[in-house]
Structures are given as C-alpha cells and as structure tokens.
Amino acid sequence: xxxxxxxxxxxxxxxxxxxxxxxxxxxxxxxxxxxxxxxxxxxxxxxxxxxxxxxxxxxxxxxxxxxxxxxxxxxxxxxxxxxxxxxxxxxxxxxxxxxxxxxxxxxxxxxxxxxxxxxxxxxxxxxxxxxxxxxxxxxxxxxxxxxxxxxxxxxxxxxxxxxxxxxxxxxxxxxxxxxxxxxxxxxxxxxxxxxxxxxxxxxxxxxxxxxxxxxxxxxxxxxxxxxxxxxxxxxxxxxxxxxxxxxxxxxxxxxxxxxxxxxxxxx
Amino acid sequence: xxxxxxxxxxxxxxxxxxxxxxxxxxxxxxxxxxxxxxxxxxxxxxxxxxxxxxxxxxxxxxxxxxxxxxxxxxxxxxxxxxxxxxxxxxxxxxxxxxxxxxxxxxxxxxxxxxxxxxxxxxxxxxxxxxxxxxxxxxxxxxxxxxxxxxxxxxxxxxxxxxxxxxxxxxxxxxxxxxxxxxxxxxxxxxxxxxxxxxxxxxxxxxxxxxxxxxxxxxxxxxxxxxxxxxxxxxxxxxxxxxxxxxx
Numbered sequence: 430x431x432x433x434x435x436x437x438x439x440x441x442x443x444x445x446x447x448x449x450x451x452x453x454x455x456x457x458x459x460x461x462x463x464x465x466x467x468x469x470x471x472x473x474x475x476x477x478x479x480x481x482x483x484x485x486x487x488x489x490x491x492x493x494x495x496x497x498x499x500x501x502x503x504x505x506x507x508x509x510x511x512x513x514x515x516x517x518x519x520x521x522x523x524x525x526x527x528x529x530x531x532x533x534x535x536x537x538x539x540x541x542x543x544x545x546x547x548x549x550x551x552x553x554x555x556x557x558x559x560x561x562x563x564x565x566x567x568x569x570x571x572x573x574x575x576x577x578x579x580x581x582x583x584x585x586x587x588x589x590x591x592x593x594x595x596x597x598x599x600x601x602x603x604x605x606x607x608x609x610x611x612x613x614x615x616x617x618x619x620x621x622x623x624x625x626x627x628x629x630x631x632x633x634x635x636x637x638x639x640x641x642x643x644x645x646x647x648x649x650x651x652x653x654x655x656x657x658x659x660x661x662x663x664x665x666x667x668x669x670x671x672x673x674x675x676x677x678x679x680x681x682x683x684x685x686x687x688x689x690x691x692x693x694x695x696x
Numbered sequence: 697x698x699x700x701x702x703x704x705x706x707x708x709x710x711x712x713x714x715x716x717x718x719x720x721x722x723x724x725x726x727x728x729x730x731x732x733x734x735x736x737x738x739x740x741x742x743x744x745x746x747x748x749x750x751x752x753x754x755x756x757x758x759x760x761x762x763x764x765x766x767x768x769x770x771x772x773x774x775x776x777x778x779x780x781x782x783x784x785x786x787x788x789x790x791x792x793x794x795x796x797x798x799x800x801x802x803x804x805x806x807x808x809x810x811x812x813x814x815x816x817x818x819x820x821x822x823x824x825x826x827x828x829x830x831x832x833x834x835x836x837x838x839x840x841x842x843x844x845x846x847x848x849x850x851x852x853x854x855x856x857x858x859x860x861x862x863x864x865x866x867x868x869x870x871x872x873x874x875x876x877x878x879x880x881x882x883x884x885x886x887x888x889x890x891x892x893x894x895x896x897x898x899x900x901x902x903x904x905x906x907x908x909x910x911x912x913x914x915x916x917x918x919x920x921x922x923x924x925x926x927x928x929x930x931x932x933x934x935x936x937x938x939x940x941x942x943x
Contacts, residue, residue, distance in 0.1 A: 583794070587786060643787065
C-alpha cells in the first residue's frame with residue numbers, strides 16, 4: 430500500500446482527487462439544486478472543441494479548453510434564455526457543435542492523436558504538476574466566487590423570478606454560475622474525461638443532499654464524499670488495472686445507490 | 697391623498713393577443729385594493745407590471761413616482777403559487793431571509809435576522825424556523841412566502857391569490873392581519889374570494905382585459921356579472937362572515 434504513494438504520479442493523482450472533489454462539491458451543489466444538469470453536460474461536451482484546438486495549435490489542450498468551455502457556457506446561458514427554441518434543443522445543438530469542432534481540429538492536426546482517449550475518458554495518472562497548479566487556481570476562483578456571491582447563486586437557484594423582484598442581477602449571476610461550471614469541467618477533464626465529467630458534478634452533491642438541507646453543509650459534505658470515493662476509486666483502478674475515471678464513477682454511483690436504498694428502508 | 701401606484705392608459709399584448717386594454721388606475725397610500733375577475737382576465741399580469749416583471753406595450757406605470765424597477769425596494773410581493781420545487785436545500789428561516797436581499801457583496805445584518813424572527817412569529821410559523829420546505833403543508837408554505845414578502849417592510853404589498861391553499865382557520869387570521877397592515881402600507885390583492893374580500897377592502901377593481909369598475913365593494917358587486925359574463929353567487933366559505941359592511 431505504501432509503495433503505491435512513492436510514485437510521483439500517484440501522489441499527483443491523490444492531490445488531483447482532492448482538488449477536483451472541492452470543485453465538484455461546491456459547483457455540483459448548485460447544479461443539482463438549480464437543475465442545470467443537462468446544461469452542464471452540454472458545456473462539458475462542447476469543451477471538447479477546446480481540447481481539439483489545443484492539439485491543432487500544439488498547446489496544452491486543458492489550457493485551450495478554458496476559454497472554449499467558458500464561451501460554450503455563455504452561449505448555453507444566452508441560448509437557453511433568449512432564443513426562441515426550447516432549452517433542451519439549444520443544449521443538444523451546442524453540445525454536438527462543440528464536439529464536431531474538436532473532431533475537425535484534430536483531423537486537421539498532422540500525426541496521430543495518441544492520448545486523445547485520455548481527454549475523453551480521463552486518466553488521473555497523467556496529471557502533471559502543472560495540471561495540479563491549474564486545478565488549484567481554478568478551485569480558488571470557484572470557492573472565492575461562491576463565498577462572495579452565495580446569496581445570489583442561492584436566490585437564483587431557488588426562484589429566478591422572485592430574485593429579479595429582490596433586485597438580484599439574475600442574468601449576470603446565471604452566466605457567472607455557468608462559468609463556474611465551465612471551470613469545473615476544465616478541472617475534471619484530465620481526471621475523468623469529458624464524457625464522465627457530469628457524473629462527478631452530480632453524484633457527490635446528490636448523495637450529500639440526502640443527509641443535509643443546508644447549502645454550505647451540503648457543499649462540504651459533497652466535497653468530502655468526493656475526496657473519499659475518488660481516492661478509493663483511484664486505488665481500486667490501480668489494483669485492478671482498469672480506467673481510473675470509469676472506476677471512480679462506478680464507486681460513486683454504487684455509494685449513492687446504497688445510501689439511497691438505505692435511507693428508503695430506514696424511513 | 698398621496699398615490700402609491702399610478703397606471704395610465706396601459707395596454708399589454710403578447711403575440712398579438714390583447715391581455716390588458718386601456719387600464720387607468722390609481723392606488724393610494726394605505727389603501728387596500730382587491731383585483732377580482734375571471735381566470736385569464738389579466739390580474740396576475742397587471743400585478744407583474746406594477747413590480748416591473750413585465751413591461752407595458754403601451755401606456756405608463758409609476759410606483760411612488762418612480763419606474764417600477766426602481767421602486768422595488770418599497771414593494772413586498774407574494775407571487776401566485778405555481779408548481780414549485782420544494783426539494784430545494786433550504787429551510788424556512790433562510791427562505792424568508794432572502795427577502796431582505798440588499799445587493800451583491802452586502803450580507804444580511806442582525807436587524808434583518810430579527811425582522812425575519814418577528815414576521816415568522818406574527819404569521820405563527822416561528823416553530824417551523826428550522827424546518828425544510830418539503831416538510832411543510834401547502835398552507836404553511838404560503839405563510840413562509842407571505843413572510844418573505846412582508847419582511848421587506850415596504851410601503852406597498854402585492855398579493856397574488858394569497859388565500860389559495862391556506863387553511864380556513866388561518867384565512868380568518870390572515871384578513872385580520874391585513875386589516876392591521878393596511879394602516880402601514882398600501883395593499884393590492886388579487887383574489888377569487890369575492891365574498892371574503894368585499895368585507896375587508898376599501899375598493900375592488902373588476903378586471904377582465906378592461907377595467908370594469910374600481911369603486912367601493914358595493915359598486916363592484918353591481919358590475920360583477922358583467923365582468924364574469926355569468927351570474928355570480930356570493931358564497932361564504934366555511935366561516936360565517938358578513939359580505940358587506942354596514943351602511
């Protein structure tokens with residue numbers, strides 16, 4: 430067990446597990462409470478365009494994913510509010526356009542995109558020191574925004590129309606919340622991959638939701654659940670030699686189902 | 697008398713369908729006005745215009761001499777009960793506290809929290825302070841939202857069908873409370889409960905796309921059949937009460 434920590438990549442992996450869990454706990458709480466799971470799924474898939482752009486420009490794909498996913502978040506936010514087509518249609522279109530852009534960028538890039546699979550399904554063992562620093566900075570931005578603006582995020586999540594009456598700049602904070610979702614997506618790409626991001630943004634929060642009904646406590650509890658089960662998943666994937674992202678998702682989902690059934694049986 | 701709300705020649709259309717037509721109405725400070733009329737008659741729309749959630753297609757609306765959006769700090773609002781997600785992770789106290797919102801980066805003060813406690817007590821839901829919203833009955837939930845409107849302690853209170861889903865026992869208390877509050881603020885209440893309303897308000901506005909009358913309850917009752925376009929019987933609900941005041 431201890432030799433397992435001696436490897437630099439293993440240490441990085443566990444630090445990454447902690448950093449992503451904080452983002453997931455905090456942002457996931459709002460995603461679940463405001464029911465913006467499908468928008469968040471759309472943002473994460475559209476972020477693939479940014480990954481493709483990174484390949485094309487020869488830059489770190491996670492870096493290019495930042496502006497790309499933030500722009501996707503803004504477009505999603507505007508499309509779901511202002512455009513006269515239904516919300517889920519707008520999400521579906523942006524989702525596939527983002528992915529298509531990514532595929533085109535990668536096709537235009539000479540050579541074989543060997544590690545593309547890692548961006549789609551995640552590989553926590555490829556997390557570098559640079560990635561960790563970036564995760565830390567993004568975590569800091571997310572936590573600071575929520576500390577400063579939790580009143581607004583809670584109000585718009587609870588009742589948008591009434592928030593307007595209270596004088597909350599509803600659209601501004603809705604876009605800011607989606608931006609935080611976009612940043613969380615970027616934090617998660619390397620660890621679980623674009624396709625599995627939404628699992629980490631929802632399962633810890635919805636699991637914690639069963640045990641508390643206060644938003645601050647929910648965030649802390651969801652983060653702790655995330656840290657424990659992401660680490661457990663990581664360790665298990667190491668032992669079984671299977672994909673880390675998928676193992677983490679399976680472990681989180683299993684824990685959610687057990688607690689859900691447990692709660693139903695108890696009362 | 698000083699005016700709280702001044703509506704002039706207001707029209708409102710959605711997709712070429714006229715919802716409100718040529719509405720002119722003045723509401724005075726410390727006046728209790730009820731808006732009655734059939735479903736789809738534009739009652740809720742008119743209320744939303746007073747608080748600035750909807751903009752008139754034509755015409756003008758002033759609240760305390762200001763644009764509705766600017767006057768919002770002085771307005772308490774109880775929206776119509778619609779399908780509502782009670783699954784949200786929040787308790788009664790925090791829900792009501794939201795009504796005190798001051799703006800970005802401005803937290804809630806101790807006075808805000810004391811005000812919340814005061815209104816929870818006045819509405820007799822202080823024992824539910826820590827309760828999650830999904831554990832409340834329909835009537836209790838309505839009181840929580842009423843507290844959220846009242847905690848702003850504004851000069852104008854807008855109530856959209858406040859007595860729907862409230863238990864009859866509280867309904868009586870609710871009207872007693874409004875009788876007290878009308879000395880402190882103007883109250884505009886949208887209601888279906890014509891009988892109950894008539895005994896408590898100063899004026900009744902009958903609205904069905906156009907404003908049919910906005911006089912005393914006695915005058916309103918005369919035009920009521922025109923507004924509803926069918927005979928209306930005034931029925932007392934549960935508790936015996938006088939429909940009209942003594943002359």
